[in-house]
Amino acid sequence: MNKVGIGIIGCGNISAAYLKAMASFAILDIKGVADLNRELAEQRAAEFGLTARSVEELLADPAIEIIVNLTVPKAHVAVAIQALDAGKHTYSEKPLGINFKEGQALAEAAKAKGLRIGAAPDTFLGGSHQTARALIDSGVLGMPVGGTATFMCPGHERWHPNPDFYYEVGGGPMLDMGPYYITDLVNLLGPVSQVAGFAISPRSERLITSQPRNGERIPVHIATHVAGVMAFDCGAVVQIGMSFDVAGHKHVPLELYGTEGSLIVPDPNHFGGQVELLKKGGSFEPQETTQPYADGNYRSIGVADMAHAIRSDRPHRANGDLALHVLEVMEAFQYAADSGTTIKINTKTERPAPLSASLSDGQLAA
Known part of the structure; x- marks a missing residue:
């Protein structure tokens, strides 16, 4: 299998769930973990048998194709932009950004560079x-x-x-x-x-x-x-x-x-x-549950789907258009509350393709 190199930035609470689930997906090759708190990165690396590295090292490593961004929400877009500037695809924890304006800027930056962005949740x-x-x-x-x-x-x-x-x-x-x-x-x-x-x-x-x-x-x-x-x-x-x-x-x-x-x-x-x-x-x-991935916490299947999509040149499911649309919808509730009016949603997104056979062929995963 032509694996995809993964670098993880952010070693807080949610990172353990990602790292544990990533072991389920053979296409993912974790090249290192980083956090501004070096001690936290070293603890997480030791827990999962990985290497703690600096953010700069991860961004400079040519073997890394996707940066998985598990920082706090207010850092999501800044870290994702860093990854794009380094020529990496990026997948962020939710939400895509703390407001629609910065999420839109991230989407435009990715498009200009010809790179992919994705975002949690992938539980769907x-x-x-x-x-x-x-x-x-x-x-x-x-x-x-x-x-x-x-x-x-x-x-x-x-x-x-x-x-x-x-x-x-x-x-x-x-x-x-x-x-x-x-x-x-x-x-x-x-x-x-x-x-x-x-x-x-x-x-x-x-x-x-x-x-x-x-x-x-x-x-x-x-x-x-x-x-x-x-x-x-x-x-x-x-x-x-x-x-x-x-x-x-x-x-x-x-x-x-x-x-x-x-x-x-x-x-x-x-x-x-x-x-x-x-x-x-x-x-x-x-x-009856007729589809797989219902028997555990597969929090990273969105990353694995993105990796397979890169290899087979197809759309990934937990994609930037979907995450940006959801971000606009969420922000609209506050606008509606403040204005006392109904808010029109301007972004459009396709329903993600159903998952029914294998990530490698665009259907389901292994």
């Missing part, structure tokens, strides 16, 4: 979500009508050791968790055309209860409870609620409704979970 490639996609594509729901997308919790300061960035610009429940839900909805229904919404910040500061900073208070600079509606090009209208202010709730993560049936889609922050289908006149019934 998981077996349960691809099973839901296959059911929708088969027509069992009839004409798409609507749905709900719900993520609500008390806040990430309960468990994250350094939760500050969740409450800074580029954070909040919409830009942190919204990418999972909206990306999966675009995978299932297609692009969004309009957004309406409200956004509030009930508290000006948050109390950290995780270690090692238990008892410390941090300021809030973004909306922490967002409620809105998305109109899709296909005609469906989906309600969305994203919150760091809710003690508990009973909503399922995703429900989709059509003229002939309804579909329960599992948590889009995971690759697996139970899909349930109700056909008109019946009741919800569990559906």
